[in-house]
Amino acid sequence: MSFWDKILGKAPQSEKDHLFNDAITSIVGTKPKNLDLFKLATLHSSIGKVSKAGFRESNERLEFLGDATLSMVVAEYLFKKYPFEEEGFLTEIRSRIVKRETLNRLAYKLGIPSLVELQDKNQTKRGNSIYGNALEAVIGAVFLDRGYSFCKKFILEKIVDQHLDIQQIIHTDTNFKSKIIEWAQKENKEVVFESMTQTNTLAHNEFMITLLIDEQQVSKGIGTSKKRAEQNAALKACEKLKLL
Amino acid sequence: MSFWDKILGKAPQSEKDHLFNDAITSIVGTKPKNLDLFKLATLHSSIGKVSKAGFRESNERLEFLGDATLSMVVAEYLFKKYPFEEEGFLTEIRSRIVKRETLNRLAYKLGIPSLVELQDKNQTKRGNSIYGNALEAVIGAVFLDRGYSFCKKFILEKIVDQHLDIQQIIHTDTNFKSKIIEWAQKENKEVVFESMTQTNTLAHNEFMITLLIDEQQVSKGIGTSKKRAEQNAALKACEKLKLL
Numbered sequence: 001m002s003f004w005d006k007i008l009g010k011a012p013q014s015e016k017d018h019l020f021n022d023a024i025t026s027i028v029g030t031k032p033k034n035l036d037l038f039k040l041a042t043l044h045s046s047i048g049k050v051s052k053a054g055f056r057e058s059n060e061r062l063e064f065l066g067d068a069t070l071s072m073v074v075a076e077y078l079f080k081k082y083p084f085e086e087e088g089f090l091t092e093i094r095s096r097i098v099k100r101e102t103l104n105r106l107a108y109k110l111g112i113p114s115l116v117e118l119q120d121k122n123q124t125k126r127g128n129s130i131y132g133n134a135l136e137a138v139i140g141a142v143f144l145d146r147g148y149s150f151c152k153k154f155i156l157e158k159i160v161d162q163h164l165d166i167q168q169i170i171h172t173d174t175n176f177k178s179k180i181i182e183w184a185q186k187e188n189k190e191v192v193f194e195s196m197t198q199t200n201t202l203a204h205n206e207f208m209i210t211l212l213i214d215e216q217q218v219s220k221g222i223g224t225s226k227k228r229a230e231q232n233a234a235l236k237a238c239e240k241l242k243l244l
Numbered sequence: 245m246s247f248w249d250k251i252l253g254k255a256p257q258s259e260k261d262h263l264f265n266d267a268i269t270s271i272v273g274t275k276p277k278n279l280d281l282f283k284l285a286t287l288h289s290s291i292g293k294v295s296k297a298g299f300r301e302s303n304e305r306l307e308f309l310g311d312a313t314l315s316m317v318v319a320e321y322l323f324k325k326y327p328f329e330e331e332g333f334l335t336e337i338r339s340r341i342v343k344r345e346t347l348n349r350l351a352y353k354l355g356i357p358s359l360v361e362l363q364d365k366n367q368t369k370r371g372n373s374i375y376g377n378a379l380e381a382v383i384g385a386v387f388l389d390r391g392y393s394f395c396k397k398f399i400l401e402k403i404v405d406q407h408l409d410i411q412q413i414i415h416t417d418t419n420f421k422s423k424i425i426e427w428a429q430k431e432n433k434e435v436v437f438e439s440m441t442q443t444n445t446l447a448h449n450e451f452m453i454t455l456l457i458d459e460q461q462v463s464k465g466i467g468t469s470k471k472r473a474e475q476n477a478a479l480k481a482c483e484k485l486k487l488l
Binding site: 060 | 294300304305307308309311312313315316319320323329330331334335387392393396446450466
């Protein structure tokens with residue numbers, strides 16, 4: 001039994017559609033052209049029927065599309081917002097934005113959970129990503145319904161601006177230096193952050209740090225402060241060691 | 245010394261720009277609005293100078309943006325081209341298209357390598373992804389120069405249609421069943437593909453296979469043939485076991 005069948009009982013389909021249409025309009029900010037896309041976006045595979053074409057209906061394909069759209073829009077947003085940050089920073093901050101925990105939290109803020117059709121609400125236990133996935137599927141539906149530019153505007157205005165504190169996301173656990181030191185202690189390795197001063201490739205306000213593990217150079221970081229350079233070197237080392 | 249300095253010696257900058265402009269126009273299909281974007285896209289970090297803002301110039305940020313754009317465009321392309329394939333299939337085929345080997349090969353087909361500025365051509369030894377990364381950076385430059393729609397057209401017409409054989413990519417090593425059997429032999433585990441016939445969730449032309457490892461159910465696959473259902477079950481198991 002679908003969520004809408006449950007709350008509306010035997011009410012006619014047109015009435016259910018009307019309420020669902022209102023809910024989607026409120027989330028997206030505009031009336032959907034094709035409501036079926038949004039019905040599919042909120043359909044968990046546990047309840048999807050097999051269609052005549054022999055294809056099980058669920059929001060998983062839309063989730064794939066929405067995930068790609070979200071990643072693209074966030075990439076462009078970060079690229080333009082942080083013109084002087086390196087690629088490693090952009091990758092890291094984007095991965096924090098599109099990770100499961102963030103998407104689940106955003107799904108609740110947007111009111112997605114009450115729209116999702118599932119066989120058993122217990123499936124949404126902690127750690128599960130049903131609602132975050134449904135949010136991605138809704139993004140995919142918006143993309144198909146209205147195109148890339150509209151979907152980008154939806155993501156930036158209705159999700160990023162309203163519900164994400166990018167500064168907080170950046171400053172949460174950015175301590176890559178601690179991360180690498182912690183790892184080294186556990187692995188019984190020696191970490192050294194070496195300040196490089198004898199280099200002519202640096203600008204006057206720049207610092208360079210070389211990170212050595214057991215006397216082997218693992219990465220270099222450049223930054224406008226020694227601390228920043230250390231963090232950049234540690235970030236690169238975390239990437240190499242797959243600690244992120 | 246940059247590549248263009250090498251081939252043109254002391255020729256005036258305007259002449260180098262002119263030739264570079266022609267090369268980019270030939271790759272992209274339209275004259276670039278902002279040539280500097282493409283100069284940056286072909287600048288490897290080994291040769292990038294530190295700017296006055298204390299920022300090392302290289303194509304890495306553009307590569308980040310281009311990677312996101314390519315993933316997005318390919319996601320939409322596959323989503324629409326294969327309306328009856330599941331998410332796992334779309335994810336797998338996209339990852340084959342955007343993987344390092346494919347991008348390096350495409351970079352050569354598009355004539356990217358001769359444009360890339362590096363300190364030492366030996367850096368491009370086998371296994372390295374300098375040219376594939378430069379291709380992604382060029383895609384990022386096209387996106388910034390002309391916007392999403394143009395960039396999508398560029399990717400589909402100049403890269404996908406001209407240089408990718410999607411059918412061949414799909415049929416290369418799609419044998420997930422062999423993969424899982426091989427893994428099980430190595431790990432000394434028993435794999436069983438069980439045909440489910442007693443299920444009323446299937447359409448008349450559908451098959452369902454349950455994949456069991458050491459008598460534990462790991463995944464289910466649905467398909468319009470038994471073989472297809474097995475492959476789908478095996479693909480899901482490969483995903484779960486991180487064998488892809």
